[in-house]
Amino acid sequence: MQSFEVIGRWLMFLGIGLVVVGGIFWIMGRLPALQNLPGTIKIEREGFTCIFPLAASILLSIILTVVLNIIARLGGR
Structure with missing residues (x-):
């Protein structure tokens, strides 16, 4: 243990x-710019709002992939 x-x-x-x-x-x-990216799906109904930030998710994924690859290369892995 x-x-x-x-x-x-x-x-x-x-x-x-x-x-x-x-x-x-x-x-x-x-940041209001991230909420209004093209590719954001927004569903509004009475008493219900659902937002799917597809473009922001893809952008965040690309940025994190690049940053983590740089860290991994600098770390020697």
Whole structure:
């Protein structure tokens, strides 16, 4: 069984990661340009609104792929 120190370290990294991801989503929610990209499907009915940000999802996927590939190459993996 792993020591509590190792488990605590993993929980700290997980918490920091969640704060960073939450901050990114918070900032993205305040940028109106990301909500009005072409390719965003918006369904509005009485008392119901559903938004599918397809273009933003594809854009985010491309950006993350490039960034993670750069990090992996710099890390020697």
